[in-house]
Amino acid sequence: MQPETENTSTGPMPAGKTLSDEDTLLRVRGLQKVYQTDAGPIEAVRDLTFDLGRGELACLVGPSGSGKTTLLKCIAGLMNVTSGEVILDGQEVTGPPKRMAVVFQEYGRSLFPWLRVDSNVELPLKNAGIDKAQRRELVQEALEAVGLDHVPRSYPWQLSGGMQQRVAIARAIAYQPEVLLMDEPFAAVDAQTRADLEDLIRSVWKKLGVTILFVTHDIDESVYLGQRVIMLSSSPTVIQDDIDIDLPAERTQLETRSAPRFTELRHHVYEQIQAAKQGFRPDGD
Amino acid sequence: MSIFNRVISPVLALVALPILLIGAWWIYTLNSTSFFVPEPVGLVETFISTWITGERLTADVLPSLRRLGMGLALAIVLGILLGLLIGLNRTVRALTEPVFEFFRALPPPVLIPVLMLLIGVGNTMQVAVIVSGCIWPILLNTIEGVRGIDPVQSETSRSYGISGFSRVRYQILPAAAPPIMAGVRQSLSIALILMVISEMFATSSGLGFTIVQFQRSFAIPEMWSGIAVLGIIGVTLSFIFQFVERRVLRWYHGLKEVENAA
Amino acid sequence: MATPKRGKPRRTGDPPWMAPALGAAGIMGFLLLWEMVPRVGMVDGRYLPPASEVILAAIENLGGGDFWQAVTDTMQAWAIGLGIAAVSATVLGLVIGMSPFLKRYTHSTIEFLRPIPSVALIPLAVLLFGIGMESALLLIIYACFWQVLIQVLYGVGDVDSVAMQTAQSYGFSYVQRIRDVVVPTVLPYFMTGIRLGAAVALILAITAGLVIGSPGLGSSIARAQQGGAITNMYALILATGILGVLINLAARAVEKRVLSWHTSVRGELAA
Structure with a gap:
């Protein structure tokens, strides 16, 4: 567990963090999703690889149109992958798994x-x-x-x-559920409510020990909520970066958000997302 | 003043016009002795002696109502079941839709001569007429309702493992209930029309037949009282439907109210 | 996908010709079934002639004057009845709907009269008009009147009270207020009433012919049935159904046209 992981953006085949078998609850390997449309095939997700540890709270953030929802639906078993695989607790996901819940x-x-x-x-x-x-x-x-x-x-x-x-x-x-998938759950509520709901998620997570994958397009939200933030590139999506959030476990809206470390992390994520928007891709495509 | 506002005023609104109309009718019959227009008091007496104290209630009215109820119930059950089966399958839906549209557009009374030929005159034929005329609005609205189901709702069901019969029961049927109820409402008036004219056209008993008999024998007050019976049946059916609809679709009306207020 | 408005890549379902092709196949399948059922003896061919014979008879009808006379009679009753019902229901609906007093005091009467089945009036129609077209008209007008009236009342109830008060404060007259505020709001509701009424009017035009014998397709069907001309009876029923489909399509097309004009004039989307 290293606090700074800026090295991921330089490798030839970018990937999110992978873990040992016993620590892993959810495993995503080489996930690709190509939609067949009237105008020909569209590659929404190109190649995603990462692991989610047991009891982890990870945020998935990316520019709009980066295939976040597509990825989530593939993980939830609501959509078939074109290639690659999603493995939950050693079993390949082919339909909605029993021990998984989705918040839309x-x-x-x-x-x-x-x-x-x-x-x-x-x-x-x-x-x-x-x-x-x-x-x-x-x-x-x-x-x-x-x-x-x-x-x-x-x-x-x-x-x-x-x-x-x-x-x-x-x-x-x-x-x-063992895994809770959340697809931009707070995108449509007002700012005050949103802060309350963010704290609610953290308290539920701590109390229940559930593993959460939280998709958002809000950078502040991802840093505030997560133990880890996975950044996606623009479409066709690969992983742009994958960092640990080394903020204290006890977080409050006022103090955490004004902490210098929060600002640094936020800055880093922001830069990566900007880079992704401008078309910089870790796979050099 | 408050008693006036709360009690007297609504009651007045309810009865004022009917009283006025009946009064005008009564005054009209005082001065003229029109053959076609019976006077109100006499009509009430005729109504009671013809339909309530006589044996027509059990001999004609109840059998008619029984056929109406059976036909409607069958049409509703079959329409919803078929609608679910067809609505859930895109290919079957595309395959059947034009044929069903034809049957919906076909004026239902023409089914009477057809079913008379195929089934023969009798109870079965009359119920069959009602079923085959009433099923289309329900069937097509159910198909439409199933087609219009929100994909997010369906994904929610899938992600929680709600599938097959459970999904139909907990998601699809309630979600499609508003258009289904609209179809049932259309079917009610069709059912009544078919009940009456299948009896006028093809049988020697029942409400429709009796009323036509009165007309043919120029028993004018009796004929009017028969028209009143049909009116009462129509109004009662409509009230029963509204009552059921309000209960079944309470959530829907509430939701619409909230949406409209926003 | 951060914003819901972003166009999702559409998954290719079937090609665009698929649904019409399946629909055509469905019709062919239905006709085939109808052809086979009497041919293999599942139903007596005297009572249900094969589809091919019925279609041939229907085509033959197209060349005969009697058939077109019946169609004309039916459509005449349909159009006159629907027209009278639409005009009277619209005028009454506007007057009642715009007056809270009238709305309150007519509500119970309207709710009581509306569900009375129009076929209840058949004996009265026979008594008054015999087998003339007037009998059919009485039934059609009674049935369609409520369809249109209810929709117009809904529509007037939907008129924006702020717009109404604004018009009033600028000194719009009663007629001006109807023309500039009420009519544009009521129009879509009115069109719904007409579309529903058009279907109901056909049902009653046919019913009047079938039961009373007033001129038109209904009485032709009754005559064919009584005379044992079963194939022709089916041919006439087929024609009636096609007439129904055409009326539905026309009503929908008119509604769409009027409403597209309406939205372009009002500059907003009708909900």
Whole structure:
């Protein structure tokens, strides 16, 4: 674990960090995704390799259009890869794995509007065949964890955007996943709510010990949240850089964001993203 | 004042015009002895003696309603089931859509002579007429509803392993419920039309037949009372539907209200 | 993909000709099935003649004056009925919709009269008009009137009250307010009412012919059935269905045209 890892951008075949077998929960190897469109094939993701450690909170950041969502959907098993592989706990991902939950950006469309808050959280558990008493307990715990145990009988659309996204997070954590994938979950909420939700994610992560892959286009958010930030190039996507965030584990919006180290890391990520936007590619393409 | 606002005023709004209309009708019948227009009090008496105390309630009205209910129920169940099967498969959908559009555009009453030939006159044929006329709006709206399902919802289902029958039950059916209910609403009025005219056209019992008999024998007050029975059935059906719809789609109306307020 | 508005690479589904080709195949399949069912004896051919015979009879009809007379009669009742219903429902809808008092006091009556099935009026129509076109008109007007009225009332209810007050404060007259504020808002609703009414009007035009015997395709079908001209009966039903499809297509096309004019005039997208 070295704090500064600027060397990754100089190698011939750029790659994210790889780990030993026992530390790894999620393994991405040479992932490529090519879309077949009416105008011919489009290569969205070219070649991605990285590992995600057990219990890690990693942020994936890249310029808009860098295939972040594509990558996430491939990892979630919602989309087939063109080549390469995604391995969760030693097993190749070919469809949505059982021990994985996804929080989508579009909370309004991802929550079922015909179900009340508690039923939305409960549905995946019910579908998984968990008995009623345990379900009720898990739902209650999850709603408490996100600070929503006072509105279980509301419909999601009666709540504010931030609260709706909390419901979606509660649904994900009640499902007790090993890996939590989050696709720009806070892109559509206001700044204040966003700060609250960021802290919520860190507290949930610490409390549950779940592994989180958090996709965002917000550089500050990635540095503030993550133990590690993986930067993507512009499309066709490769890994631009992969750094550890050596900020203290206890983070607060005010202090952490004003710490000199935060500024340095932020600066580094910002530079890499700017470079990616301008077309600088670690693979020299 | 507040009692006026809360109780009297709404009641007044509800009954004022009906009372005015009935009053005008009553005054009209006082001065003229038109053969075609019965006077209100006499019509109520005729209504009671014809439809409530007589045996027509059990002999004609209830059998008609039973056929209506059976036909509608079958059309709803078949329409939704077929709609789900077809809507979930893009190829089958493209294959069947033009044929279904033809059947939807076909005025349903023409099915009566066809089914008379194929099934023969009777209960089965009358139910079949209602089913084959009512199924199209439900079927096509279900297909449309399934097609219009939000892809993010579907990805949510997939990522939580909700698939197959569970997905239909927990995601697809509720998501498609608004267009399905709109289809059912269209089917209600078609069902009533078909119930009445299949009886007028092809049988010797039932509500439609009885009313035509009254007309042919120039039993004018009885004929009017029969029209009133059909009106009451139509209004009752519509209220039942509205009641059910409000419950089933409570979430949908609430959601729309929130969206419109934004 | 940071912003949802960024065009996602579209996955190639089927080529654009695929859906129409499948639809055509579906129609062919349906006709084939219809051809086979009586031919292999699943259904008596006297009651369900094969598709080919029916189509031939339908084509033959196209050359005969009787058929076109029936089509003309049906379409005449359809057009006159729909026209009268549309005009009266629009005028009444605007007057009622713009007055909170009238809206409040007519609501119960409208909600009660609307679900009354128009076929309930068949005996009355026969009594008053016999088998004339007026019988068909009575049914068509009654049924279509509510379709249009309800939509116009929805539309007036949707009129922006701020726009209305602005117009009033600038001294717009009642007629001016209707023309410049209400009509543009109500138009899409009105078109929906017309589209629904057009289908309903055809149903009742055919029903009147079938049950009462007023001139048109409906009575031709009834006559063919009673006279045992089964193939011709099916040919007429086929023609009725095609007429229905044409009316639907035309109503949708008119609606689209009026609404595209409407959006270009108002400079915004109709929701």
